[in-house]
Amino acid sequence: MPTIHPTAQVSKEAELADDVSVGPFTVIEGPVKLAAGVKIGGHAWISGRTSIGEASSVGWGAVIGADPQDLSFDPATDSGVEIGPRNTLREYVTVHRGSKPGTNTVMGEGNLLMTGVHLAHDVRLGDGNVLANSVLLAGHVHVGNKAFLGGGAGFHQFIKVGDLAMVQGLTAVSQDMPPFCTAYGINQLAGLNTVGLRRSGFSADERAAIKRAYKLVFLSGLTREAALAEAATQDWPEPAARFLAAISSPSKKGVMSP
DSSP: OOEEOTTOEEOTTOEEOTTOEEOTTOEEESSOEEOTTOEEOTTOEEESEEEEOTTOEEOTTOEEEEOOSOTTOOTTOOOEEEEOSSOEEOTTOEEEOOSSTTOEEEEOSSOEEOTTOEEOTTOEEOSSOEEOTTOEEOTTOEEOSSOEEOTTOEEOTTOEEOTTOEEOTTOEEOSBBOTTEEEETBTEEEEEOHHHHHHTTOOHHHHHHHHHHHIIIIISSOOHHHHHHHHTTSOOOHHHHHHHHHHHSOOTTOBOBO
């Protein structure tokens, strides 16, 4: 049977795997689903149509599944939160549920969210990301895989952050960030995450192609449209093609520049 502290409150609708542990004064409200090996710290509140995957942990005081901070939101909306396996959500992390019927805020697997991270409604977080203390993701932000977002960085709604992005602490991001890039300040690219590319197993040829694509788009002196048109005449390995595709198909906020 699950290990539930006597001061915790667990809804009869909730489904807990046999080896789940729930800490003191935690409230699990509604049809929450906790998979095998999930550990919930004390004073947490997990509510609604929330599912948490195996071997994940939720820290002290975290709030998962709360209503969006959207003035037009109807609390009767059927929406939820989907958290995959092997995620670590530290103390006071907040994750809000989707804003429209049938929608979810979604997290992949193997992510680390440090103290005070906030995921707003309809955020999509991929796999293997690290979000340092007090990172704030507004509604509908999409983050790829293996990104590192520095402490206190803030992300405007509806933008996209690519794979292996690295963001300096306290950065303000209100435009798309292409894959494999680093950023600082206010919407400023600082170059490529070359160390991350190498550590992630990208070959020398792939890294060189990504650098060539970056220089063509951002440092050649061509307009963005002309640079992309020139890129379309060339053959690129998959990672460089993915980099170019992200710039070719941005969100309505556009793509940041050096």
